[in-house]
Amino acid sequence: MIEKQQIKQMQIGVLCGGLSAEREVSLKTGAAVHRALNSLGYRTEIVDVGTDLPGQLKAAGIELAFIALHGRNGEDGRVQGLLEMMQIPYTGSGVLASSLAIDKIATKQMLLYHELPTPGFEVLKTPEEADRLIKNCRHLPLVVKPSREGSTIGISIVQSIEALRHGIDTAAALDDEVLIEEFIEGRELTVSVLNGEALPVIEIVPKSGFYDFHAKYTAGQTEYLLPAPIDASIYTQIQQVSVAACEVLGCRGVARVDLMLRENEFYCLEVNTIPGMTETSLLPKAAEAAGLSFSQLAETILLEADIDK
Numbered sequence: 195m196i197e198k199q200q201i202k203q204m205q206i207g208v209l210c211g212g213l214s215a216e217r218e219v220s221l222k223t224g225a226a227v228h229r230a231l232n233s234l235g236y237r238t239e240i241v242d243v244g245t246d247l248p249g250q251l252k253a254a255g256i257e258l259a260f261i262a263l264h265g266r267n268g269e270d271g272r273v274q275g276l277l278e279m280m281q282i283p284y285t286g287s288g289v290l291a292s293s294l295a296i297d298k299i300a301t302k303q304m305l306l307y308h309e310l311p312t313p314g315f316e317v318l319k320t321p322e323e324a325d326r327l328i329k330n331c332r333h334l335p336l337v338v339k340p341s342r343e344g345s346t347i348g349i350s351i352v353q354s355i356e357a358l359r360h361g362i363d364t365a366a367a368l369d370d371e372v373l374i375e376e377f378i379e380g381r382e383l384t385v386s387v388l389n390g391e392a393l394p395v396i397e398i399v400p401k402s403g404f405y406d407f408h409a410k411y412t413a414g415q416t417e418y419l420l421p422a423p424i425d426a427s428i429y430t431q432i433q434q435v436s437v438a439a440c441e442v443l444g445c446r447g448v449a450r451v452d453l454m455l456r457e458n459e460f461y462c463l464e465v466n467t468i469p470g471m472t473e474t475s476l477l478p479k480a481a482e483a484a485g486l487s488f489s490q491l492a493e494t495i496l497l498e499a500d501i502d503k
């Protein structure tokens with residue numbers, strides 16, 4: 195860990211934008227973080243990440259990186275690896291945790307190994323495996339996902355064999371590995387974990403009902419319950435499992451775990467190592483409920499910046 199006084203003297207780059215599908219959200223996160231850190235007296239500037247990131251970092255004299263990129267080429271360990279090579283400390287998870295967490299299949303395998311709850315699943319790597327699954331499919335609905343996308347890109351909830359085939363094609367076009375997951379009919383939760391401690395649990399309630407998970411990305415279409423109205427003993431277990439999920443992946447700084455709750459059983463879907471931090475995102479909401487302002491949250495993440503030993 196680097197001393198706060200030292201960080202105050204450093205030139206900090208807020209890495210955002212980039213080339214992924216989540217560019218716009220990332221730019222908003224970056225702008226909000228930039229404003230917050232500047233208001234606290236840190237020397238920050240925005241770096242809109244292009245294909246010559248090393249050149250950009252050198253030209254701007256960046257000594258520490260606050261990574262505000264989402265999705266591939268940002269959240270997946272590649273930028274982290276580059277910063278390691280350049281000996282530039284950065285916020286959030288390191289190379290391995292980032293690569294594991296972006297990969298929903300690898301994440302679920304780690305969770306299973308550590309006996310943490312996640313929906314039942316199968317992995318498809320070849321068209322033959324897909325054909326076999328389609329032929330032997332007995333239970334619907336299923337959820338079909340590309341292993342390494344975010345923001346529900348390429349995800350289908352399928353209710354028929356035809357939709358299953360179509361869902362597999364969609365996911366396979368985006369990733370070599372396709373995840374077939376048990377559909378959990380229940381409530382959707384998310385838990386942010388900051389430096390090994392769970393923030394209050396948020397329940398996400400799409401107004402237009404139940405299958406329409408796209409609703410949560412349209413303003414006004416979603417209600418957030420914070421703290422989620424859940425029985426106290428289960429609430430605590432959900433927080434503990436979320437902390438453990440981040441721990442087994444080796445996450446650093448902040449991460450956000452998405453879960454489903456069905457009656458009293460809950461299941462981890464995935465871990466996001468660079469959660470959105472626009473002024474209206476879930477992580478800042480949870481932090482605020484725990485008494486941390488947006489600037490305090492940004493500073494807490496900044497002060498954990500490091501490189502692997």
Ligand SMILES: Nc1ncnc2c1ncn2[C@@H]1O[C@H](COP(=O)(O)OP(=O)(O)O)[C@@H](O)[C@H]1O
Nearest residue numbers: 313337343344345346375376377378407452463
């Ligand atoms: N197994 C599942 N059962 C029910 N709903 C699911 C399941 N998996 C995903 N979903 C729905 O799809 C959304 C996106 O899935 P998630 O695994 O979090 O991927 P990402 O957020 O990276 O797109 C979830 O927030 C949830 O609404």
Ligand SMILES: [Mg+2]
Nearest residue numbers: 345452463464
């Ligand atoms: Mg998610």
